[in-house]
Amino acid sequence: MSGKIVLHYFNGRGKMESIRWLLAAAGVEFEEVFLTKREQFEKLNNDGALMFNQVPLVEIDGMQLVQTKAILNYIAGKYNLYGKDLKERAMIDMYVEGLGDLMDLITILPILPPDNKQKQLAKIESKAKDRSLQLFEKALAHGQFLVGNQLSRADVLLLEITLMLQELFPEILSTFPKLQEFQGRMKAIPTISKFLQPGSARKNPPDEAYVKTIKEVLSHLFK
Template sequence: MSEKVVLHYFNGRGKMESIRWLLAAAGVEFEEVFLTKREHYEKLVNDGALMFQQVPLVEIDGMQLVQSRAILNYIAGKYNLYGKDLKERALIDMYSEGTNDLMELISMSFLTPPENKQKSLDNIEQKAKERFLPVFEKGLANSHFLVGNQLSRADVHLLEVSLMLQELFPTILSTFPKIQAFQEKTKALPRISKFLQPGSARKPPPDEALMKVAKEVLSHVFK
């Protein structure tokens, strides 16, 4: 197994994108192996690399890690992005689960039939403004970080999801000044700034071509 960190997934966001973000924030270089055909996925299964026959898969420290939360927890713990104690870790987990819920809403919208698209977007915007963003705005009231006095995975996930929201609703942060200030400060961090530059491993929003590949590779899921 390679000593380098290797990511196995599609050439798109999905559940791997937050992992890419966190590795970038930690300053960890990684390689990507993109799944483009059903045979690629079947080989991983037959080789025993996928514990539950699911991707994402990350090769790191001699391990083959699956399950996105487990992967994110490991990276955060290894690279000091997980707070200073159990209490901070619990808070970080709560914020991170909130950002994940919001990301899931956004991701599902790309699978919504065209006739239901606007209803889906309206639902995302309403929940973001009423349920999620106020929590993060309050969390940033007295600090540049959601938890403690240093960058954590919760901050990285918040930056990711807030940028995803702005792709759909450019003015959505207009009534959340703390999140706006947080965004600008976090985007200026050298490692984050590098990841936001053109040509980085950051992926664009999914399109029909990506969905076609995913459906071919994971045909058993889309039956």
């Protein structure tokens, strides 16, 4: 195992994208190994790299980490994106868990049958506008960051999700000025600005090729 951080996943967003975002915000370089064939997944599994027979897989600090939340927790703690004490960490966790509910609805969208996508889009828009965005608009009235006086994983995730929501619903932030200001501040952070530039490791919205690859590599889940 090399000293570099290596991400094993598909060449697309999915559950790995938040990990890419967090590493990028921390200014940490990483390499990626893209899964394109079933045999790659089976080899990782047979070699014991996938404890729960799932990806994402991140090689970091001599470990093979799986389970997205565990990976994000480790990265946040390692790179000072997890608050200054336990109380701040608890607040960060609450925000992240709440945002995770919305992220799950968005992440599953590409693999849904066509007939279900419109219903899912309506569900995402309703949850975002009626609950999530109102909550975070109010939270940002108290300062530049969601928790304390420094950048945390909650801020990074909020930026990621609001940008994804704008891809689906371009005007969704029109009545949320604090969130718009927040986006502007976050985009001005040099490491995040770099990640938002063309040619970075940030992935494009999912397309049919991405979904086809997932279904081929993870064929055991789509039987």
